[in-house]
Amino acid sequence: MFKKILIANRGEIAMRVICACKELGVRTVAVYSEADRNSLHVRFADEAICIGPPRSADSYLNIPAVISAAEIANVDAIHPGYGLLSENANFAEVCETSHIKFIGPPPEITRLMGEKEKARQAMKKANVPILPGSDGIIASEEEALEWAKVVGYPVILKAKAGGGGRGMRVVRTEQELPNLYQAASSEAAAAFGNGELYMEKFIEKPRHIEFQILADQHGHVIHLGERECSIQRRHQKLLEESPSLQVSPQLRAEIGDKLVNSLKDIGYVNAGTIEFLMDEDGSLHFIEMNTRIQVEHCVTEMVTGIDLVKSQILIAAGARLRGILPAKIEMPIGHAIECRINAEHPEKFTPSAGKIKTFNVPGGIGVRVETAQYAEGVVPPYYDSMIAKLITHGKDREEAISRMKRALGMFIVEGIHTSIPLHQRIMNDPDFVAGRFDTKFMERFMASPRPKV
Ligand code: MV4
DSSP states (O other): OOSEEEEOOOHHHHHHHHHHHHHHTOEEEEEEEGGGTTOHHHHHSSEEEEEEOSSGGGTTTOHHHHHHHHHHHTOSEEEOOSSTTTTOHHHHHHHHHTTOEESSSOHHHHHHHHSHHHHHHHHHHTTOOBOSBOSSOBOSHHHHHHHHHHHOSSEEEEETTOBTTBTOEEEOSTTTHHHHHHHHHHHHHHHHSOOOEEEEEOOSSOEEEEEEEEEOTTSOEEEEEEEEOOOEETTEEOEEEESOTTOOHHHHHHHHHHHHHHHHHHTOOEEEEEEEEEOTTSOEEEEEEEOSOOTTHHHHHHHHOOOHHHHHHHHHTTOOHHHHSOSSOOOOOSEEEEEEEESBOTTTOOBOOEEOOEEEOOOSTTEEEEESOOTTOEEOTTSOSEEEEEEEEESSHHHHHHHHHHHHHHOEEESSOOSHHHHHHHHTOHHHHHTOOOTTHHHHHHHSOOOOO
């Protein structure tokens, strides 16, 4: 087992990893930027090393600085959290050559899944359902026109190196394809340094549903069911839940089994998330895989009772799944919802950095808060705006919602704007409460007149 782990991240996820390490009896090393000197992850780690100026590019993304800190502190392993260096295969490789265990999949797998079209073909080969689309990269406008005829309009062009919606274009007619092909390709080239595109059938109003998996280094893989992540705005998720109302036990078992087989095939290791779109008929289609722990992992933890971050560390240390997990995992146990509390204006979504004056965190039965913030704490303007996650668990969705409503009302943040009032409005929306939503929900919600809460 590791004696000491460096956490190459900040904010709530750095705190989350520190919690797991403390419970495992592993020493922790925080790294921090000059803007995070007074952060809680610095306070609660056993050691802390400043790695540079505030901007992420100069600190948290600076690979030589992170590796130097790891060598100075003499750690056995690095946990990258999410975002930042978590899906950077080069970083994982540098860790390996420095004889530091990277807590995540091997770099080849991260690289494979980063090439979206290769990931698509790998899933297809293992019988995971994928959307109709091109087999491989489309080399020209002419080829794109041919594929679109086969697939049938509307189609969507996506960047092989893509993510976050950049380099994507929806094409509805043959006439508009050439221009949109060029636009997607140049946007992808500018954003990712690679303009290569592939094509899929376009789903108009998809739900976004993802499956959690865990894989050990000995070829054992399990799935932990799904999360519903359709409530998002501009590719930023706002709230997530598990289970999804739309996924029957049969569908969960069918897709889960296929994923387990495909990830065995691929040789996947550690925690991973497989993203699907659900069409209007309720069928799931693979779109992407994320090779990291995700922000919304907590809702899966609540309904499975499994500590995913501890599992990640134990897997990286060589443990077998059957040695660290219960023999039979009952799933899902009740229902969990997570609201992302962002430092931003609840209607305009403009960032709201600054000093927090009051910070009252709710508690009580079925309530969990993940945060690195506190009263008198400062939200720096340099990073992601998420300052806390509020997770509630109940025997069913109704109880999870009523707990969320009461917990949101007891979460007091003064001095900056937060998304708390927005979440309160969503919890009272009849369509949300009835489970009638897809990825277009927030557009409709923000356009509709404000009901009095
Ligand atoms: C799609 C799609 C519809 N049809 N693919 C957006 C980001 C990237 N991860 C995948 N995305 C989409 N791919 C097909 N074939 C619609 C989206 C999409 C979306 C997906 C998940 C969650 C929110 C979204 C918002 C807009 C578009």
